[in-house]
Amino acid sequence: MNSILDLILRLDCWLLLAPLLPGIINKVKAWVAGRRGPPVLQLYYDLARLWKKGVVMSTLASPAFVVLPAVTWVAVLGAAMLLPLGPLGAGLSFRGDALLLLYLLALGRFCTAWAAMETGSAFEGMGTVREVSYAVLAEAAMIAAVLSLSVQSGSISLAAMLAPAMGASAALLAAGLFIVLLAENCRVPFDDPATHLELTMIHEVMVLDHSGPPLAVILHGAAMKLLLFTVLLVQAVLPMAHLKPLLAAAVLAGGVLAVTVAVGLVESLLARFAFRRVPLLLTTAFLLCLFALLVAWKGGLP
Amino acid sequence: MIDSNLNVLIGLAMGLNLLALGTSRLPALIRAMSVQGVILGVMPLLMEHQLDWRVLLVAVATICGKGLLIPGLLRRAMRTVQIDRELEPLIGFVPSLLLGAAGTIAALALTHLLPLLPEHAGSLLVPGALATVLTGFILLIGRTKAISQVCGYLILENGIYLFGLLLIKAMPLLVEAGVLLDLTVGVFILGIIVDRIQRAFDSLDTRKLTALHE
Numbered sequence: 001m002n003s004i005l006d007l008i009l010r011l012d013c014w015l016l017l018a019p020l021l022p023g024i025i026n027k028v029k030a031w032v033a034g035r036r037g038p039p040v041l042q043l044y045y046d047l048a049r050l051w052k053k054g055v056v057m058s059t060l061a062s063p064a065f066v067v068l069p070a071v072t073w074v075a076v077l078g079a080a081m082l083l084p085l086g087p088l089g090a091g092l093s094f095r096g097d098a099l100l101l102l103y104l105l106a107l108g109r110f111c112t113a114w115a116a117m118e119t120g121s122a123f124e125g126m127g128t129v130r131e132v133s134y135a136v137l138a139e140a141a142m143i144a145a146v147l148s149l150s151v152q153s154g155s156i157s158l159a160a161m162l163a164p165a166m167g168a169s170a171a172l173l174a175a176g177l178f179i180v181l182l183a184e185n186c187r188v189p190f191d192d193p194a195t196h197l198e199l200t201m202i203h204e205v206m207v208l209d210h211s212g213p214p215l216a217v218i219l220h221g222a223a224m225k226l227l228l229f230t231v232l233l234v235q236a237v238l239p240m241a242h243l244k245p246l247l248a249a250a251v252l253a254g255g256v257l258a259v260t261v262a263v264g265l266v267e268s269l270l271a272r273f274a275f276r277r278v279p280l281l282l283t284t285a286f287l288l289c290l291f292a293l294l295v296a297w298k299g300g301l302p
Numbered sequence: 303m304i305d306s307n308l309n310v311l312i313g314l315a316m317g318l319n320l321l322a323l324g325t326s327r328l329p330a331l332i333r334a335m336s337v338q339g340v341i342l343g344v345m346p347l348l349m350e351h352q353l354d355w356r357v358l359l360v361a362v363a364t365i366c367g368k369g370l371l372i373p374g375l376l377r378r379a380m381r382t383v384q385i386d387r388e389l390e391p392l393i394g395f396v397p398s399l400l401l402g403a404a405g406t407i408a409a410l411a412l413t414h415l416l417p418l419l420p421e422h423a424g425s426l427l428v429p430g431a432l433a434t435v436l437t438g439f440i441l442l443i444g445r446t447k448a449i450s451q452v453c454g455y456l457i458l459e460n461g462i463y464l465f466g467l468l469l470i471k472a473m474p475l476l477v478e479a480g481v482l483l484d485l486t487v488g489v490f491i492l493g494i495i496v497d498r499i500q501r502a503f504d505s506l507d508t509r510k511l512t513a514l515h516e
Contacts, residue, residue, distance in 0.1 A: 280324060283396050287320060287403050294407060 010091050014080045018224040019043035021260050025187075028264025043223060050216035058119040058209060068115035069214045073221040075108040080228050084159045084235065086252040087245035093159045098146050101158065102139070105184075108221070109135055116206035127205025130275075134190065134202070137282035138183040141289045145177050148293035149236055162232075163241035169295035174237045176288030178262070181229040183282060185222065188267040190278055230259045305425060308348050312430035312464070315341050316406055319437040322457060323402040324395055326388060328380060328449060332373050335453050338434075338460055339368025346470055357470075360478050364463075367482045372456065372489045379493035380449055383500040390507070393444030405436035427468055434461030448496050448506045452489065459485060 023040035030037020039045075057065065081091035082101050090097070113132055116124040148169060149161040183190045186203035193204065207218050234255030240248045273281060315338050322334040343365035350357050391398065409432035418428060438458025442451055466478075496506060503510050 277326075280326075280395050280399070283399055284324060287399065290403065290407075294410065298410065 032268035079104040144289035169292035172292040179285035336373035431464035
């Protein structure tokens with residue numbers, strides 16, 4: 001009974017809190033620009049509105065067009081279940097779950113890309129190419145980050161990996177993971193979620209032909225992915241193993257809020273990068289994570 | 303404690319190496335080089351346990367020379383020839399970053415194979431020096447503008463200076479001062495040469511120097 005309650009609480013945490021993050025980011029952007037901005041709960045309204053609408057299907061698309069967004073959503077939710085939530089611990093924890101987390105995120109991306117190409121639109125194909133080619137570099141950085149966490153803690157289980165303090169390499173890892181967060185969630189230096197211009201779109205292109213409930217699922221999945229990366233970043237950098245449960249929960253929530261506000265500030269203060277400069281930034285993220293790995297491995301002194 | 307502070311500084315210098323490799327703007331390259339010079343200048347102060355006036359003099363001379371004078375000369379050369387500030391690399395920014403990172407990692411991993419004195423075994427001085435020298439080589443080979451090649455040469459010299467810190471007790475002050483003076487004069491002359499190249503070819507692209515003109 002207790003474990004069911006725990007599971008429900010955890011699901012509530014991920015499902016209900018996730019759409020809050022894009023709202024906070026938009027609010028920060030509005031504040032910096034001196035506007036009032038949309039309400040923080042805007043994404044909840046959008047999701048409810050989309051859920052009531054019907055689905056428009058292209059005559060070319062197979063049923064996979066509707067199924068794949070759901071698969072993506074389930075993959076991201078599964079990855080979220082593996083991630084420990086501060087004092088709550090992970091919903092599911094076993095040896096090597098860090099690898100499963102990486103593969104679930106990759107599966108989610110694969111399904112989004114496939115669904116984008118279902119309608120046979122060249123435009124969506126272009127967005128898919130961009131997304132996947134950035135992902136090659138972003139995933140390298142992500143793998144290096146997970147490796148450095150694993151070397152630091154001597155474990156390949158997420159719960160054990162995220163508990164101890166990172167030590168000297170925390171700053172390197174934080175910078176690297178933050179860039180990966182921006183890239184993976186298509187935030188500003190890589191992609192502008194606010195525009196609908198052909199030249200600048202990546203993620204938005206891929207979901208252009210979706211409508212109704214599948215689009216709602218995609219939007220909710222994207223918000224959940226943002227929350228997942230934020231929680232991962234906060235837990236990787238801040239040591240929370242020795243804090244009291246309530247304090248740890250407060251630290252985690254504060255950290256997530258701080259990262260979200262930082263994303264909003266980056267979005268307000270930076271322009272989107274030209275496409276040819278994006279690989280350089282992602283390579284930088286990869287190198288930051290690689291050097292974090294090096295510091296973790298050598299323990300500060302060679 | 304002193305040793306770990308020194309290692310943090312060397313780590314910073316290694317980070318600046320990668321910054322110099324990854325940047326696409328000439329002013330940023332010069333800034334990275336001058337900050338590295340200042341960091342290098344602070345190092346002798348940390349290595350000595352009691353402050354000696356000669357060490358202090360070397361430190362001040364290095365900080366002024368590498369951190370202010372040489373970058374100032376380069377900036378002046380850049381202003382007088384009015385070149386555009388974008389670098390045009392022969393080796394692209396991503397490959398040169400990856401090369402530099404691979405070199406840094408190799409330097410860290412292979413240093414313990416060298417026959418070092420036991421008191422230098424825990425220090426990052428030797429890997430830092432190797433990585434910086436390699437960065438200088440990559441900049442010299444991979445950039446086409448004359449000024450960016452000068453920057454590569456100066457970063458190469460920074461690496462050699464790092465090596466020299468191993469011998470700080472054995473090397474007389476006079477040698478140190480002579481090296482700094484040579485370097486400053488060298489950069490001064492290079493500034494004039496850059497100006498000449500600009501007048502003769504209307505560009506600072508060193509690839510044009512390989513073709514014969516009437």
